[in-house]
Structures are given as C-alpha cells and as structure tokens.
Amino acid sequence: MYDIKQWRHVFKLDPAKPISDTDLETLCMSDTDAIVIGGEDNMTEDNVLHLMSRVRRYPLPLALEISNIESTVPGFDFYFVPSILNSKDVKYHNGQLHEILKTYGHMIHFEEMIFEGYVVRNPESKVAQYTKAKTQLSIEDIEAYAQMANEMYRFPVFYLDYRGTQGQIEELRAAQALLSTTQLFYGGDIDSFETAKKIADIADTLVVGDLVYEDIKKAIKTTKIKERT
Amino acid sequence: MYDIKQWRHVFKLDPAKPISDTDLETLCMSDTDAIVIGGEDNMTEDNVLHLMSRVRRYPLPLALEISNIESTVPGFDFYFVPSILNSKDVKYHNGQLHEILKTYGHMIHFEEMIFEGYVVRNPESKVAQYTKAKTQLSIEDIEAYAQMANEMYRFPVFYLDYRGTQGQIEELRAAQALLSTTQLFYGGDIDSFETAKKIADIADTLVVGDLVYEDIKKAIKTTKIKERT
Numbered sequence: 001m002y003d004i005k006q007w008r009h010v011f012k013l014d015p016a017k018p019i020s021d022t023d024l025e026t027l028c029m030s031d032t033d034a035i036v037i038g039g040e041d042n043m044t045e046d047n048v049l050h051l052m053s054r055v056r057r058y059p060l061p062l063a064l065e066i067s068n069i070e071s072t073v074p075g076f077d078f079y080f081v082p083s084i085l086n087s088k089d090v091k092y093h094n095g096q097l098h099e100i101l102k103t104y105g106h107m108i109h110f111e112e113m114i115f116e117g118y119v120v121r122n123p124e125s126k127v128a129q130y131t132k133a134k135t136q137l138s139i140e141d142i143e144a145y146a147q148m149a150n151e152m153y154r155f156p157v158f159y160l161d162y163r164g165t166q167g168q169i170e171e172l173r174a175a176q177a178l179l180s181t182t183q184l185f186y187g188g189d190i191d192s193f194e195t196a197k198k199i200a201d202i203a204d205t206l207v208v209g210d211l212v213y214e215d216i217k218k219a220i221k222t223t224k225i226k227e228r229t
Numbered sequence: 230m231y232d233i234k235q236w237r238h239v240f241k242l243d244p245a246k247p248i249s250d251t252d253l254e255t256l257c258m259s260d261t262d263a264i265v266i267g268g269e270d271n272m273t274e275d276n277v278l279h280l281m282s283r284v285r286r287y288p289l290p291l292a293l294e295i296s297n298i299e300s301t302v303p304g305f306d307f308y309f310v311p312s313i314l315n316s317k318d319v320k321y322h323n324g325q326l327h328e329i330l331k332t333y334g335h336m337i338h339f340e341e342m343i344f345e346g347y348v349v350r351n352p353e354s355k356v357a358q359y360t361k362a363k364t365q366l367s368i369e370d371i372e373a374y375a376q377m378a379n380e381m382y383r384f385p386v387f388y389l390d391y392r393g394t395q396g397q398i399e400e401l402r403a404a405q406a407l408l409s410t411t412q413l414f415y416g417g418d419i420d421s422f423e424t425a426k427k428i429a430d431i432a433d434t435l436v437v438g439d440l441v442y443e444d445i446k447k448a449i450k451t452t453k454i455k456e457r458t
Contacts, residue, residue: 148330
C-alpha cells in the first residue's frame, strides 16, 4: 500500500537495536501498513543500510525517517522529513534540511519526501534533549502547532511524539479537530492492544516502536486496530 | 485583482513613514496591482490602522505584511506571513506565528493568509539585524531555500529581500529556475524603470517600497513593467 493516507499502523524500527530474523519476519508479514526506519541520535549509514537490506526481503512499503545527513541513503520508498516545530534550535526547523538540499537537492525525488510537522512532548526523551524541544505545552500550544501544520505549512503529516510516555488523549483529540488535510501520527508508549485501539480511534496513524523490542507478541497484536468493529 | 498569482507589481508602504494624500492617490490610482503595508520594527496598531483607512478609499487589493502581533489588525484582503528561512532565531521561523495562532487561531480566515518563505539578503538592513538573519549565502544556499519553499513547505511565495541594496540577478535567476508553483517576489532597491524591468523579467512580482519615498514619479514609472513589450 503506497498511499500513506491509508496507513493506519506502522512499525518503527531503530537501526541501532538488534532484532532477530524471526521477529523481523513476523513484523513484516503482519497486518501493519509499513515499516519506518528511524532512531534517535544513533543512526549511521551502516546500520541504516543493514536494516534496510533485511526489510527489503518483504513486500511492504519502507520509509526512512531522516535524522541526520550521514545516514540518509537512497533506496527507500519514502523519506519522512521531520521539522521540529517546538525546537528552540533552528537546526531542527530547517537547518539540517537546508544542508540536505544543498547537497542532494538536485537528485531528490520530491514525491518521495513526506514532510512532518513534528512536536516532541516528553522532556525526558533523548529526542527532546538533542532537538532542544520546548516541551511545556498547553492544549492551546498543541492546537496552534496543529493549525500551523495544516493551514500554513500544509504538511502532509502532523506527528505528536510522546515516546517514553503515554500520549494524552485530550491533546490528540484537540489536534485532530483542527486537522482537515494533514494526517495525525501518534508515536508513544503502547503497552497493549487496548491502548493502541484507544489511540487509533483518534489518531490517523499509529506508530509502534519500543513495544517491538519489549514484547513482540503484544506488538503484533496492535496491528489488529485496523479491523473495524 | 484578487488573485495574487497575477500580481506583477506592488507598492509596499511603511506605516511609520509620512506620505501626502496626493502621493497616496497617485500610487493607488496607478497601474500597480496592490498595496502592501509593511515596515521594519516600527509597526504599531495605530499607524497600521491609520494607513489602512487612507488606502481603503481606493478600489485596489490591500495586504498587510505581518511584522508583530500588536500591529496585526483585521480589515485587510490578505495577510502576508513571512517565515524567515535564514534567521538564526526560531522566533522568526514559527515562534511569532505560534503566538499569533494561539491568540487568533480560532478566528483566522486561512484563505486570506499568504505564507512567505522569506530570505533576508542585506546584512546592513534593519530587518537582517532584528531577525538575526544569516546573510552570507552562496547561490547554492539560495537554491536550497527556493527548493525548500517550493517543494517542502509548499509556500505560495518565495521572497528575496535585498532592501537597501540591489538584487543580484544571478541569484534571482537561480531561485526562479527551481520554483514551479511558488511565486518569486523581489524586494530591494529599484532606482529606475530600467532596473525594475530587468528584475521583473525574472521575478514574478516586484515590490517597490523605498522609491515611493525618494522619488514618487520614478516609483510610478516602475508600474509600466506590466506592459509587455
């Protein structure tokens, strides 16, 4: 399925974390819509290429979430390009992107680039620390970022990233209410099918990452959110 | 003419600078396509409202280029919202905008908002100083910003601001070559019809500001770029 608008569930795999062939096969043959390779501050050309080559055995869409220029390699179906809307450092708004465009701009297929208006919510997460994210946000802040993504930047994706904590349902709901064309991605702790279901009732697309490494069976179960009841 | 895509020429008036009724009438009854009210760090609610009420006697489109939240008032046909792509301060990327959306987000008509990917070129200009713009840019930098505006942010406008200096033709040409849907605005010193013509042959829309206050007759002559020869 190569229309990201249809994606309800994706697995996000960290190239720096080991995963067995069996587990990888289980994930790739599950009901998920796609695999996204993305990490924190530990992505390298080597580990990205290695994981890419392992996932490419399976016939499902594969995306790279760009984290740094060194680990951005050709061969993916899509490239997710986050712009951290609540970062205090312009590097994470458009600075890195500017470097990427200067170097690769002439060879990029822009139809493969999916731009994400990204909001980092958990102050304790590594991503909050290295992107210098301002995480003390009210519902009104979240709403303003959602409007910004939907109306002004017209990003295809608005990503609320709670990784390391559980998402706040009322924030998701407030954001979703303001998104007419932009797709709402949720990333954050999912401990069971029930949690996944509750979030997927609001978010358009659920990103399941950590659970893959903690409990593969539970992770696979989260793909069942796609069965409409 | 209420389709900005058709605008070839606009006058930009600074609400902090005095202008006589006669001069204002001459500008508003000229062949220009629109009046934009915009200034540097000196825009206030009072001076914006005052100039707005004077221009509203004339039947041409009137836009406000947003500079700060205090001077952003209702009553304009369009609001130009600059995001300073080469600023070192996130305030001028999306920070101010975030404040505006938090306060007014629920009442904004987004079809009136024209988002500008803005690049400040002259290090000596006030705008460069207060937006903390990184102005040492190569042609490759300009190209990357143009691509960013056109392909990723999908802004309707890419604005190269050379105010206080003359624009560099080769930069304009390089930017224009990468803009397929985004409209290229030029702002900068124009000293004659000939200069205006040279720039308008490349840029989509010419913004004439300072010349209005220096030589009104020459300013009016620049509207003649619209006559295709």
